[in-house]
Amino acid sequence: MNNHSDILIAGGGVVGCALARELSRYACSVTVLEQAWDVAEGASKANSGIVHAGYDAAPGTLKARLNVEGARLYPALCAELGVPYAQCGALVIGFSKEDEVTLQELLDRGLANGVSGMKMLSRAEALSLEPNLNPAVTCALLVPTSGIVSPYELTFALADDATLNGVSFRFGETVQAVRPQADGSFLVETGRGVWSSDTFVNCAGASSAVLHNQLSDLSLRIIHRRGQYYLLDHPAHPPFQRTIFQCPSRMGKGVLVSPTVHGNVLLGPSAEDIADPEDTATTQSGLDSVMEKVRLTWPQVSLRTNITNFSGVRAHEEGGDFIIGPVSGCPNAYEAVGIESPGLSSAPAIARELAGRIVQDRNLSRKEQVLPFRKPAIPFREMDPDAQQAAIRDNPQYGNIICRCEVITEAEIVAAIHRPVPATSVDAVKRRTRAGMGRCQGGFCSPRVASILSRETGISLLEITKNGGNSYLLTGTLTEDADRRDRT
Amino acid sequence: MNRERVDILIIGAGPAGLAAAIAAREDGISSLLVLEREAQPGGILRQCIHNGFGLHRFQEELTGPEYAQRDIDRARELDIPIECGVTVLSVSADRVVTCVSPTHGLRQIEAGAVILAMGCRERPRGALCTPGTRCAGIYSAGTAQRFVNLEGFMPGKRVVILGSGDIGLIMARRMTLQGAKVLACVEIMPYSSGLNRNIVQCLQDYDIPLYLSHTVTDIQGRERLERVIVSEVDARRRPIPGTEMAFDCDTLLLSVGLIPENELSESAGVQLSPTTSGAVVSDSFETSVPGVFACGNVLHVHDLVDHVSDESFQAGHAAAAFVRGEPRAERWFRVEDGEGIRGCVPQKIQLCPSASVTLMFRPADVFRNASVVISCSERELVRRKAMIFTPGEMASYSLKPECFQGLSETDPIVVRIEKGVD
Structure with missing residues (x-):
């Protein structure tokens, strides 16, 4: 079967992407199945963006331990990933x-x-x-x-780094059924196809309890x-x-x-x-x-x-704590369930914990070579004048301001469209570059961003979406609509 | 970095910037430069392909591009340099303009005078805090106008328009002519904020219902817009439960106001008026920063481009006088908004103006059979009666130089509306 991956991760949120990045350092194939059309589309993009210190959770809980551990990892992780x-x-x-x-x-x-x-x-x-x-x-x-922290920018960087190191991201793939096989492997149905894997990891956020309950007799409720x-x-x-x-x-x-x-x-x-x-x-x-x-x-x-x-x-899982580790009663399945606050703060630690367990259980060996992550370029608006001048000399697209409110250049938008996990919609560009995040909310720049997307990807403007799926921006060309009116 | 120098630098080559540049050149300023961020001059007029422009200035009905072309042609005749594709990043209080372009990189230009003519932008959904989903199909009217008129694409098929600003009204007609179904125009106020002629020619002529004292209270649709809920509002603009109407539509156009785009003005330290959101200016359109002038929609939002041009010619002349070092006024009358008035411009007038001074302002509400009264202390300078004053139509009154003789500068000049008997 073509759709095989040693490890399948359900969910491309911050936890799924951090885990994928951890596992990308090991000799195994990893695929992330994400139901949306970009990573960080669930709670990972719409939260407070706080890296909590760790005083909230009761001592002894996973939330308490992983929050403090995760928060300690943040400064170096964010510096490394830009x-x-x-x-x-x-x-x-x-x-x-x-x-x-x-x-x-x-x-x-x-x-x-x-x-x-x-x-x-x-x-x-x-x-x-x-x-x-x-x-x-x-x-x-x-x-x-x-x-x-910017939670979605963190997720993009984690996913990009994972992709550079061999992880495959598949979008529009909603995991509907996970079927453990007699040989310990899994068949995973997404509605668009069937995947097989030796290891299955449930990082499905809001859907994580549904998947858990397919694998375990110990029922959870989110x-x-x-x-x-x-x-x-x-x-x-x-x-x-x-x-x-x-x-x-x-x-x-x-x-x-x-x-x-x-x-x-x-x-x-x-x-x-x-x-x-x-x-x-x-x-x-x-x-x-x-x-x-x-x-x-x-x-x-x-x-x-x-x-x-x-x-x-x-x-929010009814028990109140994170549920992290092997799925009870289902060999080769792992999970991170009930990842609410402080989930973002804990994500780096959750990923390390899960990856460590999987590496140990599957006896994975470390890759000899890890490709170093190329940090996204410093935003034009944050460069000093000499750096701005040099950037435009090297790439004149830096001299073309597309988003006036946030001062985002064409070069930055083009770069976002060609990142390892590419921006394929206007919102995906917005979250990666901030074009359209300012006070006019894309009134000026969204048609320009759509045109650049169309030019860079070869996709017709009519197929460009706000945020994937059927969120199309335009319904037709002028002539088409006029023709239709003439016929009726 | 290269440092260049010009006598007058004009930011924006829309109708305001073009008129200001023409006036300055006609006054003999040889060193001037217009910077425009778009690829062509003309500003927002380029996408306003409907007619109705120029009735006052040219006594003709022109389309937006035709109107703009007259000024572009005149600027060419006068050999005014207009650099397109250049975005200004900042203006300093000592009039150093930092700008960027693909071809010339980052530049700094010292200017003897700067004329701010950046225009305005549309208020987005966030400014209204309208609840609902964040699906595709919600555009400001001007963005939709750009898609249709400049790029040749239709943004939707079944349309609701929120707000009755002029661009929204124009787009109601435009979308209808292109085969879309415009279901309703919804206005939270009990009156339209657009010109009456647009209500007639863009809504009534096409049987598009206008719901006054209504607003959109929910936006539904996961990927593309599917439905909006419209509710009636009470006198305090709060939705009235039980009045909800559902409109199945794929597009919501917002025409809910324009905001002067003053980020650059702020970078220069220009004082802004909380009422107009534009600069506080004198009768020569000079801002609080010496040598920095403002005109057009960046100063205050106009209804008619003809008035933008008038105002900008004056600003251009004034900037020319400034760089020629002509004596400057040092004492001023304050101009204040009185009862029923919002955002009178200019906010100060020199003690002995050499020419007539036009005061422009918007009524704060609809007034019937009322009078505008301009007075200083006990003295009435102007009293004009009208059948109707509405916030959708800017009012303006001219004061001759002799009006100001004998007035005390310690008293403000107050513009107010005196209610009539209904």
Whole structure:
């Protein structure tokens, strides 16, 4: 059979891609099956982008251990991959005696989990660090090791590196059924074809419990918890230097206000349990609930500079902890299930843990040669003038600004279209380059990006999509439509 | 890096930049340069292929490209250099312009005066915080216009238009003429923000319903747009539950306002008005930064290009006077928005203007049988009655130089609307 891979990974989110990259260092064939048309299309692209320090989870849980381990891996990993990351620190703020008790618990948990540098702050100390905080704040927990990252850019870099080292990514492949065979191998049906593999790894995020239940008698259930966000334009003077959390609740870490690595301001998420894991719509009530809570942190918030709203769906497993490792009762199958917050923070550690186990069980040998990752070029807007001049001399496309709001050049868009995991849609270009992420939301640049995509890929403009599948941008040419009208 | 020098540098070769350049050249400025980021001059007029342009200025009905071509031809006659494909990255307070192009790389140009003429952009969906999915098929009206008129593609077949700005109205007709079905035009305010002639010629003539006091409250469709939900809103613009209407459509065009594009102005430290989102200027269209002028839609959003041209000629003349070192005013009257008025331009007037000064502003609401009153302290300078004032139509009144004689500079000149009896 042609569709064979030593290892099949279901899911091209941050965990699947980090795992694929780990396994790409070993002598085995690895294929990632992703139901969407790009990597990072599920919760990995629509989350808070926080690398949590690790004070939230109860000591002894996988969440606690892998969060702290993952957060420690982040600075070097992001530097190696050229992914924007900043250890901006965080404040968890309280407004009452009760909250102060909660913050003390977080501090104790953090210490037990191995988080360093945390400190309780008085009202005055908190306000002097972050003057835009609600003056009604009474206490705060300072967490200097909390960080921010661009979660989708991390996933792209992981997937690119994996691809360079032999991993194959297949898009539009929804794993519908995984059938363990008598010889210990697997047949995997995707609706578009059948794959076989010796090892199967379930990193399917929202669908991970469904796949788990096909492989194991020990049933799991995922609750789909949607989080809605506001993203504000990058202000000249950021209102907060750090990520500001409120005290956590049963539904999660609560609503945060945070700078992003690109200087925007992120507000959210809401938390609501929904039936359909693919329902990433925003709702008025969800957005209103975010604003209500944001005003508690930041009374002066204004939506005048809102750029966009989005939502992501977290995969909350009823047991509350990550489920990571071999699938109970199914040899050669592995899984990462219930990867909700702090899933992004933990992803590098989850991947190492899973890969280590698979390498050991399958007795995989390390490849002699690993191709070094070529970091994406520094964005034009971040170059100094001499570097900008040199870049244009080498490649005149650097002199053609396509996205005015974010100052993105044609050269950067062309590069994104030719990355190892290529950008094949307008949104895929946007997430890789930021073209269209600014205040005009692609009003000016999206037709230009579509034209460049068409030119570089040889695909007709009519076939170019916003985000893969049937998300086509255009419905016909002028003459066609006029002809049709003439006929009727 | 190369440092070049010109007397007047104009950013943007749309109608504003072209008019400013022509005026400056006609005043004898030999060293000037127009920078344009697109491949051709003409600005947004290039995609406005409908007619109705130039009625005031040329007493003719021209299409957008025809209107632009007249200025382009005049600029050529005057040998005005227009460099296309050049994007300005920043302007400093001392008028050093940094720009970039594929052919000339990164350059810095010192200018005796800078005229900001970058135009405006459309408000996107994010500015409305409209909930729903983020599917394909949602365009600003101008983006759709570009696809249709410049690139020859149809963005959709069944269309709802949110907002009744002029571009949205024009696109309702354009899409209809190209065989698309325009189901509705939905406006959150109780009045249209577009010109009345466009309501008649673009909606009524094609039986396209206009829903005033309505807005889109949900956007549905996973990949491509499938449906929008439209609800009536109350007097505070909040949706009224139970009034939802569903429209099955594959396209939603947004025509929900224009915002002057002032990132470069901000880089120069130009003071902006929160009301117009454009620069605060004097009657010579000089911003808070000496030698930096602004005109056209980057200053405030106009309804008619004819007025953009008028204003920009004045800005060009003023910039020429600045580089010639003509004496400059040092004392000013403040101009303030009074009751019923939004965003009067200019915001300050020199004490002894040598020519008439035109005040331009928008009514903040619809007023019937009302009067515009321009006054300073107790003295009325202008009182004009009209059947109707609406936010969709900019009003302008000219004040002759003699109006200003004897006024005290400590009192602001206030523009207000005096309500009539209905």
